[in-house]
Amino acid sequence: MIEIKEKQIWIDGSPQIIMCGEIHYYRLDRGDWQDRINKLKQAGCNAVAAYVPWICHEPVEGELDVTGKTRPELDIGGFIDLCKENGLYFFVRPGPFIMAEMKNEGIPFWVYKKHPEIIPVTWDGRDIQTMTIDYLAPSFLQETRKWYEKIMSVIEPRLIQNEGNVIAVQLDNEIGMLSWVSNSPDLTDQLIDHFCQYLENRYSNEELNLRYPFSLAFSKERNEQIRSPKEAYSAELMKDLGYYMRHRFSQYVATLRNYAEEFGVKDIPFVVNIHGTSGGRGFTYPIGISQLYESYTQDEGYLSGSDIYFGDLNMTTFQDLYLINGFMDAVHREEQPLTSVEFNCGDGNFGSTYSDRYDPSAVDFKIRMCIAQGNRLINYYLFTGGRNYRMDQELKDGNDRIAFTGERHGFAAPVSPEGELNYTYGRMARVTKTVMASSEKLAEMVEEHDGVSFGFIPDYYMTESFHPNSGRMKEIIKNLEDYRSGGGWEIMARAMLLAGYRFGSSDIQNKSIDPETTPVLVLPSAAYMAAAVQQKLARFVQDGGGLLIYGEVPSMDMEGQHCSILADALGAELLENVKEEQHYYLSVVAKGWAAPRPEVRAYRAQTYRLSGGEPILTVYGTNEVCGFETNAGRGKAIVIGSSYSCDIPLFTEALERLGASASLIHDFKDHGIFMTSTINKADERFYHLLNLDGFDKELHLYQNGEALFGGKTLLLQSKDGLMLPVNMMLKNGMKILYSTAEIKEIKDAAVEFRLTQKEDVIVFEGTPELLPSSDFAVVQEGNQTIITSKKHAKVDDHLEVKTVPGSNMIDHQRNAAVQKN
Missing domain, CATH: 3.20.20.80 (Glycosidases)
Known part of the structure; x- marks a missing residue:
C-alpha cells in the first residue's frame, strides 16, 4: 500500500x-x-x-x-x-x-x-x-x-x-513544453471554440466587449483575430490564453x-x-x-x-x-x-x-x-x-x-x-x-527555516506564448523576465543563502500570506503585478509583516493598466526609471542605516518621491531616492529599487531590521558554503553543508550563538558535502549525540562512517561496549563515549565502529538513562 x-x-x-x-x-x-x-x-x-x-x-x-x-x-x-x-x-x-x-x-x-x-x-x-x-x-x-x-x-x-x-x-x-520552447500555442479551430466558451464563462458580456472588439461566435474572422491579435487586446489575450x-x-x-x-x-x-x-x-x-x-x-x-x-x-x-x-x-x-x-x-x-x-x-x-x-x-x-x-x-x-x-x-x-x-x-x-x-x-x-519566505507569483512566468509581432506582449514579457529572476535570484537569494538564511517559498498569488506564519517576505518585483496581489502585499505589511522588495515597485496590473495599490500603501510615488547609457555610469549611493558604503555602479534604478520613510539608496548626481525603508500600519517594508552588488551584510541587515535573523551561521570569511538543517518530530537533526569551491575550508558552526559539534573546527574539503547527525537514535540502539563523520551504513552491531576531517569526532550517548580498534581512540566522559579517529579522511575515509558481540545497545541506552536520572 x-x-x-x-x-x-x-x-x-x-x-x-x-x-x-x-x-x-x-x-x-x-x-x-x-x-x-x-x-x-x-x-x-x-x-x-x-x-x-x-x-x-x-x-x-x-x-x-x-x-x-x-x-x-x-x-x-x-x-x-x-x-x-x-x-x-x-x-x-x-x-x-x-x-x-x-x-x-x-x-x-x-x-x-x-x-x-x-x-x-x-x-x-x-x-x-x-x-x-x-x-x-x-x-x-x-x-x-x-x-x-x-x-x-x-x-x-x-x-x-x-x-x-x-x-x-x-x-x-x-x-506544454513543446509549445513553450517554440512559442507555438495550439490554436486549432476546436481549441479556439473551447477557448471562447471559457471566456464566456469567465467574463460578463460587458467585460468581453471591453476586452475583445470582435464577436466570439464561431467564424473564420474570429479565429483569425485570435491567431493574429491586434495590439488593442494583445495583453488581454496573452493573459486569458495562458489561463485557459x-x-x-x-x-x-x-x-x-x-x-x-x-x-x-x-x-x-x-x-x-x-x-x-x-x-x-x-x-x-x-x-x-x-x-x-x-x-x-x-x-x-x-x-x-x-x-x-x-x-x-x-x-x-x-x-x-x-x-x-x-x-x-x-x-x-x-x-x-x-x-x-x-x-x-x-x-x-x-x-x-x-x-x-x-x-x-x-x-x-x-x-x-x-x-x-x-x-x-x-x-x-x-x-x-x-x-x-x-x-x-x-x-x-x-x-x-x-x-x-x-x-x-x-x-x-x-x-x-x-x-x-x-x-x-x-x-x-x-x-x-x-x-x-x-x-x-x-x-x-x-x-528548518528562519522566519523568512521567498515570494512566488506564478503569473510572472506565464510568458510562454506571445505573438511575434506584438510589441505590447513583448514589452510585458521583457519586463517580467528582467525582474522575476535576474537580480532577485543572483543578488538577493544568493546573498541570503550565503548569509545562512534557510527559507521556503510562498505562493502569494493563490494563497494567503499571514505575518504570524510568514513574518518576513522577500520578493523580486516587476513593473507589472495583479491588483489582487498588490492588495494582498499591502495588507500583509499593514498587518505587521516585513516586506523586502528587490526590483521595481509595480505601477501596472498584468495587462498593463495603471495600478499603484502597493506603491500607495508604502507612501512611494514612482518618478522614473533611470538606466545606464554610453558614457553615463549610473551609480548608487548608500544613505541612512545602509551608509557608510562604497558607491556602487548600477545599470538601472527606479526613483521615488516619499511621503514618509527613510531613503537608503540614492542616485549619484541627482540625489533621487531609489531605495527606502518605510513603516506601513504595523509592519515595515524595505525597497531596493536599483540593481546592486551581492552585498551580504546589506541584505542581512535589511532582513534583521524586518525581523528575520539567520540562526545557523559559520565563521569562514570567504563564503562559498551552502548550509541548512533538517529535523524530525524526535528533534533528531542532520546538518547539511556544501563546499561550492575547489579549495578546502575550515570553519566553526553556530546555532543560535552556540557552537555546534563541541566547538570543533570542521574541515569542508574541496567540492565536498557533509550530512552530519546530531541527537540521532540509530535502529541498532546506538545514539549519536553528534558526529563530524557521515553515517555510511548501520548494521546490527556496528556503524560504518565516512570520515571527513583530519581528526573526526563521534560522540555516543551512554557507555556502549565497543570493540577496540587501532583506527580510533575512546574516552568516557560522564554519560558520553567520545571516539576520535586516528585516520586522516584524505588518506583513508572509512571507519567502522563495532560493539562487543552479544551486547544489547538498547539495554545500554536504557541503563544510561536510568543512571542519568
Whole structure:
C-alpha cells in the first residue's frame, strides 16, 4: 500500500525515500537487463524507472507487442518482474508523450497519419514546428485511451497493492513544453471554440466587449483575430490564453488519470513531470510550474516531479536549485512532497564532443540539496545508455531508427550504452548510499527555516506564448523576465543563502500570506503585478509583516493598466526609471542605516518621491531616492529599487531590521558554503553543508550563538558535502549525540562512517561496549563515549565502529538513562 501524506511517501506503513535510476529496457538487449540492474543496485538505488514508448510497442496500428514476440527487449512485463526479483520498486512512465529523444516524442507515426486534424496550427495559422498534438483532440484521446487500455493491462497486476512493485505512474511527459520552447500555442479551430466558451464563462458580456472588439461566435474572422491579435487586446489575450491553457492541461491530465483508473490502475500516485531548466540554469523552470500547477493540485493522488538539468552546482547556480524546489513546494497541496523524476546525472557529454564535463560533485551536491529540502523520490536520468534500434518500417528520414540521436543513446550517462562505468558513477553511488543509510530519518524530516519566505507569483512566468509581432506582449514579457529572476535570484537569494538564511517559498498569488506564519517576505518585483496581489502585499505589511522588495515597485496590473495599490500603501510615488547609457555610469549611493558604503555602479534604478520613510539608496548626481525603508500600519517594508552588488551584510541587515535573523551561521570569511538543517518530530537533526569551491575550508558552526559539534573546527574539503547527525537514535540502539563523520551504513552491531576531517569526532550517548580498534581512540566522559579517529579522511575515509558481540545497545541506552536520572 502506498500513501501520500504529510509531504511524505508512505509504503506499507512507513515513510520512504525512493532513489530510482532510469533504465530504457527497450534500448538494451534483454541479456543486458540484469547487468544494468546490478549496477543500479550497486549504486545504492532501490527503484527503477522507465518510459514505455508507444512508438516501439505499437509501430503499426493494431500490432501491439508488450511481451517481446517481435523483439525480446519489448517485454515490458518481464522487465518489471525482473526488477521485482531484484527487490526493486518500479516507477512506470507510459506517455503517451515520453520525449527521450524519440521520434515523434514517442507517438507512433500512424497516429499522425490517421488523424491529421490533431496537429495544431499556431500564430497566424502557421504550421506547428514541433511534433506536439492538440491534447484534447477527440481522435487523439480515442487513440490514447486504446493505448492506456493495452499498457495498463500490463501494469495493473504489477501494482504494489497487488503484490507487485509498481509504486507510481507518470501521466504524459513535460506537458506544454513543446509549445513553450517554440512559442507555438495550439490554436486549432476546436481549441479556439473551447477557448471562447471559457471566456464566456469567465467574463460578463460587458467585460468581453471591453476586452475583445470582435464577436466570439464561431467564424473564420474570429479565429483569425485570435491567431493574429491586434495590439488593442494583445495583453488581454496573452493573459486569458495562458489561463485557459492551464485549465486545458489540467483537463488532459484528469482524462489520462480516468483512463488509467478505468483499466484498474488506481490507488497509487500519478505523477506530472515539470519541465523548464535551460542552459544549465533555473531561471525559466518556473514557467513549467506555472503551466502545470493546476494539473497536479486539482485533486488528491498527484505528485509533481521536477526536471533538474543543471550541470555543476556551484557558486553560480546553487541558489537556482534551492529556489525552484521552494517554488514547487509553494504551490503544492498540504500532503504533496517534492520529487524529481528527471534528475540529470552523468558527465554532461550529451553531444559526444567532450565540450561539457561535469565535476564529480555535480550529482552529489544536487542530491544533498534536494534531500535536505524534502525530495522523497529522485530518479537518475539517464542512469544507463543504450541503443536506438532500426525500425522495421522504412522511414526514409536519414536513419530509420526509433530516435534521432544516432545508434548510441545516453552516452553521457554514468553507465555507458556498452555497460561501462564513467568517472561520475562512484560519487553518485557514494551519495546515494549515504542517503539510503539514513533514509528512515530523512524520509520524515523537514527543513528548518528562519522566519523568512521567498515570494512566488506564478503569473510572472506565464510568458510562454506571445505573438511575434506584438510589441505590447513583448514589452510585458521583457519586463517580467528582467525582474522575476535576474537580480532577485543572483543578488538577493544568493546573498541570503550565503548569509545562512534557510527559507521556503510562498505562493502569494493563490494563497494567503499571514505575518504570524510568514513574518518576513522577500520578493523580486516587476513593473507589472495583479491588483489582487498588490492588495494582498499591502495588507500583509499593514498587518505587521516585513516586506523586502528587490526590483521595481509595480505601477501596472498584468495587462498593463495603471495600478499603484502597493506603491500607495508604502507612501512611494514612482518618478522614473533611470538606466545606464554610453558614457553615463549610473551609480548608487548608500544613505541612512545602509551608509557608510562604497558607491556602487548600477545599470538601472527606479526613483521615488516619499511621503514618509527613510531613503537608503540614492542616485549619484541627482540625489533621487531609489531605495527606502518605510513603516506601513504595523509592519515595515524595505525597497531596493536599483540593481546592486551581492552585498551580504546589506541584505542581512535589511532582513534583521524586518525581523528575520539567520540562526545557523559559520565563521569562514570567504563564503562559498551552502548550509541548512533538517529535523524530525524526535528533534533528531542532520546538518547539511556544501563546499561550492575547489579549495578546502575550515570553519566553526553556530546555532543560535552556540557552537555546534563541541566547538570543533570542521574541515569542508574541496567540492565536498557533509550530512552530519546530531541527537540521532540509530535502529541498532546506538545514539549519536553528534558526529563530524557521515553515517555510511548501520548494521546490527556496528556503524560504518565516512570520515571527513583530519581528526573526526563521534560522540555516543551512554557507555556502549565497543570493540577496540587501532583506527580510533575512546574516552568516557560522564554519560558520553567520545571516539576520535586516528585516520586522516584524505588518506583513508572509512571507519567502522563495532560493539562487543552479544551486547544489547538498547539495554545500554536504557541503563544510561536510568543512571542519568
